[in-house]
Amino acid sequence: MFKKILISNRGEIAVRVIRACREMRIATAAVYSEADRGALHARMADEAFPIGPAPAIQSYLLIERIMDAAARAGADAIHPGYGFLAENAALAEACEAGGVTFIGPSPASMRLMGLKVESRRAVARSGAPIVPGSTDPITDDRAAKSLADSIGYPIMLKASAGGGGKGMRLVAAAKELESALSATRAEAAAAFGDDAIYIEKFIEQPRHIEIQVLADRHGAAITLGERECTIQRRHQKVIEECPSPIVDADLRRRMSEAALQVARAASYTNAGTVEFLVDRNRQFYFLEMNTRLQVEHPITEMVTGVDIVQQQIRIAAGEPLSLKQDDVSLRGAAIECRVYAEDPDNNFFPSPGRITQLRRPSGPWVRDDSGVYEGWTVPVDYDPLISKLAVWGATRHDALDRMRRALGEYRVEGIRTNLDFFREVLEHPHFRQGDFDTGFIDRWLAGRPEPAEPARDERDLAAIVAAIAEAARKPAPAGSAGASQPESAWKRIGRLRALKS
Amino acid sequence: MFKKILISNRGEIAVRVIRACREMRIATAAVYSEADRGALHARMADEAFPIGPAPAIQSYLLIERIMDAAARAGADAIHPGYGFLAENAALAEACEAGGVTFIGPSPASMRLMGLKVESRRAVARSGAPIVPGSTDPITDDRAAKSLADSIGYPIMLKASAGGGGKGMRLVAAAKELESALSATRAEAAAAFGDDAIYIEKFIEQPRHIEIQVLADRHGAAITLGERECTIQRRHQKVIEECPSPIVDADLRRRMSEAALQVARAASYTNAGTVEFLVDRNRQFYFLEMNTRLQVEHPITEMVTGVDIVQQQIRIAAGEPLSLKQDDVSLRGAAIECRVYAEDPDNNFFPSPGRITQLRRPSGPWVRDDSGVYEGWTVPVDYDPLISKLAVWGATRHDALDRMRRALGEYRVEGIRTNLDFFREVLEHPHFRQGDFDTGFIDRWLAGRPEPAEPARDERDLAAIVAAIAEAARKPAPAGSAGASQPESAWKRIGRLRALKS
Amino acid sequence: MHFRATVEGVPIEGRLTRSGERMEKIEALIEDRSYTLELVEVEPGVYWMLWNNRSIEITVTSGPNGAVVSIDGRRIPVEMEGAGPPRPRNTPKSAGRHDGAVELRAPMPGKVVRTLVSVGDAVRADQGVVVMEAMKMQNEIRTPKGGVVASLTVKEGALVNAGDVLATVE
């Protein structure tokens, strides 16, 4: 087993890995940027190495800095967490060259799964279902039409060289195809200098469901069930569940088998996640494979009892999987809310800054994977995830009620968070029924009513406590209230009332 | 289901019950003494009622105050927690009389199990094993000798009217019996005015293992496995585990069957715990039944996935058990450490006072059931339990390593706790091997070596940080150090060194 | 003790009578509504209130002339009168000026990724003016009213603090 692991990450995921290492009695080395001096992950690790200025591009994304820190620490392995360099094959290659074990798949697996077209082809060959459409660029309009007819409308046209939502066009019916083809080609040529396009079936109101895979270096691979990741805001996951409310044992078996086909097609080792789109008929299609630890791994851990991070480390150290597929069972249900430093009352704008008060929920079946502490200043430079709050319950219903309870115990002051937003989502009848698709949150927010006015007695109690707090803050001489103040709303309205009476 | 539950308790167990109620959407009413103004349980409840001065005998133990608070709250049920009035049949009777549901067994069951002799007889009749010996007082010395011979030495002589360890005498061999009998009789007559005595086999180096029972009001009863409670200090449990390292499936089945026999003999309903002594040959004997929620219930919850407090409430509301025995399975292992406000460096004396800093462990499979918060003053009036720290692992070994990690994350300042003491116990090889009996801790403490001196660099670093902290606390003029101070140890030793050189 | 406050824009006036030590008893009269309650500050800025036996936890985040009071997850802004001269908030929001122009301000610290308009452009209400990036997320800053872009104070790549003016629309 490794003697010392360097974690090339920050925040809650670095803390998560440090905890796993400590439980395995492996020493830990953290890295930190100038913005992360005194950050929780650096405090908790056995060693900590500065790696540069705040912008990630000058610190957490610099492979040479990471490798240099690993060399200084004498680390024999690197855990990349998620994000930053976690899916960068160059880091894995640098590890190989430097004689340090990269805790993750091989560079070749990472590269293959990182390429949109090549991974789609490899998965198609493996027999796992992909979204129907072309696997090669289409240049001929008649070929395009016959393909579109065979897979059925609506379809998506996608520029081969596009990405990130650009160069895509939805085609609802056959009669729109011709003009859409020429428009997309023209755009693609203008934007990317390449007018090659693909055709894919458009999955309406899809759900986003993924399968957790563990594969060792000796050819054994298992799955740990699915995660329901459909609840997203602006394509960002915010709530995840395990199991999915729409997956039964048969669908789970079929999706797991497909996930293993994908993993085998990529000669995959270590922990990985195969993401699928699931349509309204519960047909599923390969979307992509995340070649790293997934943010939402805790809910799988709670339901299966398998410590995925410890498994990652054991697999990387060359141990054969100690678990067989038959050892894996799902018990109950788990839900995770991603707690972000953002302001739901102000368009979900980021809300970095100093956390002046932090009280975290606890008690039965509540898990808070936090990367911050009271007094910490959440930097503007990195993503706004400050914590993952996960709960378990014997049933989905129990888990939802427990999450509601846990959210009520969570208090963060000094910055804004989306904790109250989750309380609203959890009470939404469609969410409670498990009836949603990836557009659920955005549609709901678009039509969300203004919150009710506080009751009069709530307002009065607020004023009383504010007055007491003000008096404690700055003991004022009696009767001085408002003597030399600018005209206040109170006075204005007082005058208005006098005029009316 | 109930609309509002009054919790006639305080501290972590009141918080535990409030959490269960909140998850079930049942309103909660807390009670608090003058020492518990602002206590966590009162803060967390929906309503809170003062019930008198700090001493429990004037507040938490006063049935009329509890019933009065329940009436004012309009509560339709009372949860007694553990301790205080939890095993007091008079409270259960007052509830019956007042038309409020008592969340626990019937007064008759409580009374029967609260009486040493009667419960022993009832259990003997049920067929469950009791410690071999007499179930009736013995007055005749020859009868005593023949009974002692038949059960085998060593034996205990116990005064019928005794209790709490008084009027007991260990007899190692037959030749000591005669003089021991007359001495014990004389003592019993003098102390209690009654020279009747019992004979019981003395169980050497026993383990203390208990079975969790759930019984509904419709005749169904199940068990939720065992808890190993052998690790005690001065007869007080400090570490509990589920499952026990020495209980296998067969022993578990037999102990569970015996526990159900005991429960049936007491016409028991709701959650209860049957405690057994287990000898070195894994023979087990009924010790007593706790007719309430057990302190250490969380470890059973973690291993079985059953929420025992919610089950208590459902049973009390008249619901049939939703779980069958076959639905109950044990997964992995859980351990609990009872965090006490006490000073391990000063003979474990109580350490009440203000908690100036509180940082609680978190992350995967860590559960902290705490009854305090940062800034809270732990009162001198109640027991010193401030928190129960429980962890789960796939194996006992994993759970021990996780507990070690969690203890390292726990920080309590302002008062002393036994957190560091647990770190020492966890690393003890006999404890790790599961090889211990009820005398383990006391023997180990008696022979415990002084802790090693801190290394020189640790001392130096401590001095540096103390100097920095002191400078921040009270910016001192430069060069003022020690100007007008009483002679310091530093000066004395400096002089001694000067003399020697 | 007498106080005047503006709660969510509604001005109120009240009188408090305080007694007791650790747990204060408070009699309050606000206009014609009277309240009897007990109160203790259990943590800095966190108050535990008993009102008609209801257990209520209230957090006060005080500012120079205002506070945000949280009751059960609901945030209620309260401005106290006589609490000293007003000071600008940490994060002034985009707001109208006396001359009818609207200043668009940065709602958070971050980087200007793109400007979407030029000075002199006509803009509709809710049209994006600047794209800012903070915490790895891009956010469009939109104008609350239509008009003409009178100034564009920032360039692409600029680092701005919360409250900095990004543009004005007349």
Add this chain to the structure above:
Amino acid sequence: MHFRATVEGVPIEGRLTRSGERMEKIEALIEDRSYTLELVEVEPGVYWMLWNNRSIEITVTSGPNGAVVSIDGRRIPVEMEGAGPPRPRNTPKSAGRHDGAVELRAPMPGKVVRTLVSVGDAVRADQGVVVMEAMKMQNEIRTPKGGVVASLTVKEGALVNAGDVLATVE
């Protein structure tokens, strides 16, 4: 900055050179041992130290002329010189006096449940003198040395504070 301290009874003398802002750089020379480290107070009384890349968390509980410094669960008492006049500790322990008598003091607040000796009784070292109850637990207060009970200051049922004298043994 120059300091003198007594660490676990051992006196030391040191010099510090401090620089830097958020994370201070510190050069320390203690007798002939030199340390280069970085330090930041991350929470009140909690310091994060980097020393030879080791990440060390240190908690200081300051008193008027002394502190308890916790490093990785180890508690090290440090008395600073020049930190103001000494003040009695919160909980004075039973200790010898100049005249050779021993004062037995209450180690915690609580109630005297029983006295086990009378004035004039001869007692052995480690013999119980008083039984106190606090937090529902009874604890025997024992004399560290043998002798004769010279005074018994408390009666059964008395409430005492930490540090109160219970008895003296000569």
